[in-house]
Amino acid sequence: MDIGKRDPITGRTTTGHEWNGIEELNTPVPRVVLFFLITTTLFAIGYWILMPAWPLGTTYTKGLLGIDQREIVARQVAEAHQERAPWTDKIATMDFAAIKSDPELMGRVTLAGRTLFEDNCAACHGVKATGGPGFPNLAAKSWLWGGGPDKIAETIRVGINSTNEGTRVSQMTAFGRDGVLTPAQIGDVVTYVRSLSGLVGDDPAAAPAIQAGKEVFAANCVSCHGDDAKGKQDMGAPNLTDKYWIYGGDLESVFTSVYSGRQGHMPHWDTRLSPVDIKILALYVDGLGPLQ
Template sequence: MAVEERDPHTGYMTTGHDWNGIKELNTPVPRPVYFFLIVTALFSVVYWVLMPAWPLGVTYTKGLLGIDQRNVVADSLKQAALERGVWTKRIEAGGFKEIQADPKLMEVVRQTGRTLFGDNCAACHGLNAQGGHGFPNLTTASWLWGGDPESIAETIRVGINSAHLQTRSSQMMAFGRDQLLKKDEVDNVVIYVRSLSDPAVAKQAPAARMDAGKAVFAANCVACHGDDAKGKADLGAPDLTDRFWIYGGDAESIANTVWGGRQGQMPSWEGRLPPLDRKILAVYLFDLRPGER
């Protein structure tokens, strides 16, 4: 039978168990542990009394404080709506320049606009709004239908070649496929168009072909792109003198465009986004351009 004894070093009694000369002490539980256990138990009782806690079939104990997390969330949403209403009313009533001149409103526009763009526009134009093949870069000053906030807002509203009755409509004709131009005329005008944005092409191309291409351009392209080839926002015709190309600015891409034509499409967002969201998006996109901040 195991015999208890007092450990001479700690003063605690042993349990009487011995393992290869190692004796087990009957060390008492520290008093702080009892203290925290008592506090925890008291806290539990108080919590059960004050807060919703115990299920009772189809209901539950409400607690003396009557706190309901659903009501807390509902109150938070109401408060958020009130706070949102302060700046939404200012944006709805203010003009574009007025909004842009207000740093606090622009902070809201940048935060909210980023979310709206990511949810609705990034699938085509990319998260950074720099577009891709067939989708324009929205961070530059090169806009088909005008890059001021008013024009951007209208484009968002009605779309481009969309089902909206007031949609912006534009189309690049298939000059080669529809036999409006001969193969050599297409080749010459491609060289000339490339030279408008790339001086190196102008230096390398034979003068005769440049002149021939310029003549083809004057006879077929200036009606939309203008005598200076800088495009016409009222027609949705792009500027051919900069380096921003929707379908690519290399010789093959431009040749494919001239030969087969292009007809981009953007859906109308009038039925998808409320006027406030479209207005925020317009200001946000304008703000993405270099030098606008």
């Protein structure tokens, strides 16, 4: 094929390349492509000059405009704190009862508390605080360590089985794994415990197991859960008579809890949240209800 041969259809010359009868035209790059290439190149050079861009060992080029995103964020955070100060200062100095009696202040607490909860707690307890397997339902008011904003605030501050020196500590014995109870005894006490919250029903065949399980419970479980099985909040032992189960109330889940034991964990938030934020969050959680 001749170099410079003109294509009769497009009028463009050819490059001299041919593949199976297909001739390559000498088509220039469209001007619009060149325009955008030049524009983006000039923009990049201008950005490098004006804005922080290139790392230089332990520092970086500052840019002629001197814009620092860290300083901008720090300033915005400081402005937000200053804007919140009129009501957060009140919360810092007022006790929980006084705050709860102030409708205007509680309105701000609810809005700020919801944001704090969704940002820090919803990953475990859910957006609506209804919990899930291994995580308590906070809207149910079935407290492990006691309700009320003061006790809730303390739990948030020190955590449960956390690394905080004052952490709340709670653990359920592995009655089966450690050989404290036989499989038959575990089966009986599981049946008894499930009957306390109405999960066994009126099956007459379960009566012997319930009676035997009651005796096993009295000998091994009352020290934590109490004679009435309603739990002890000073030990973080749950109420076994209500319908709320942290790890599930089905037969397999309760059996696993008794056989293998449980040890929940909640991080301590005193190093991440300020005392005022913990106070706001405690008030928010205290105000949660089943319909939220």
